[in-house]
Amino acid sequence: MVSSIFIVTLRFIIMDSFIMKRSCLLFLVFLIFSQVATAQRVALQATKVKKGQLQETLSYKHQRTPIISAHRGGRFIKGYPENAIETFEYTITRVPAMIECDIEITQDSVLILMHDNTLERTTTGKGKVKEQSWSYIKTLHLKDDFGDSTNFKVPTLTEVLVWGKKTAILELDVKRGVPFEKVVDAVEAAKMEDYVIIITYNSKDAQKVYELNPRLMISVTIRNEEEFQRIKDTKIPFSNLIVFTGTTLPDATLYEKIHAQGSLAILGTMGNIDNSAKVRGSKVYQNCIATGVNVLATDYPWKLHKH
Secondary structure, eight states, X not given: OHXXXXXXXXXXXXXXXXXXXXXXXXXXXXXXXXXXXHHHHHHHHTTSOOTTOHHHHTBTTTOOSOEEEEGGGOOSBTTBOTTOHHHHHHHHTTSOEEEEEEEEEXXXXXXXXXXXXXXXXXXXXXXXXXXXXXXXXXTOOBBOXXXXXXXXXXXXXXXXXXXXXXXXXXXXXXXXXOOHHHHHHHHHHTTOTTTEEEEOSSHHHHHXXXXXXXXXXXEEEOOSHHHHHHHHTSSOOGGGEEEEOOSSOOOHHHHHHHHHTTBOEEEEOTTHHHHHHHHHOTHHHHHHHXXXXXXXXXXXXXXXXXX
């Protein structure tokens, strides 16, 4: 009788221990997945915002989770050309990324997406963009980064703005010679002030964009103390700025200065840093983040996201 009671009791103890261990394991798994899901939600919120929340969302105080910016919307994807709406869609369905794209202007003043000032590399056409009409360019097909023609067409800035509303944050890289006035007019006409960042490369252009519309978020280049001071000397609040620190990782002290102003810092990893990561792995990106980088602008957003 005593032996039977002992055996039954032992069974309960073993079962209870197993249940407790299983419960602890399940709780641990739940906790891990909850943290991952939370991190992904934060990253997603940083790339898809509600009206009036762009500045707050892209502030250093609000956003500490690293953000991915897809350079030219994503590159080196077979069958998907750079600066194409179809490529943007391909990217954001796989990665919670901001979309960086390039703005050029045709002979008849139509704003289009194009990185180069000539048509040969990325389209089936020929000639300088500024010397060709929109009626000609819209007949062309885009080519992917491997030189293969696709069925995709060159989009206008207006088409991209319509696509991007409440879909993604767009970073508009205004190419040399394209009037900022026309770009800002297009953004205002599409009511996209709350969803775009205008990219500038110096304090003069940043000041111009700010004066055109003080509601806009502006990307400006600050790679050293001199450039930092130039921006400090303007009337632009740092709440309007997201800072591009170049394509070479600066010293951590620069990031500390930028963060102290409440701004996020972008590093362009396209090129050397992305190539280094191919060889050395994710520690390359982890080092950038540890140094103070908040936004990684890359040609390979889906690969970086896996890291």
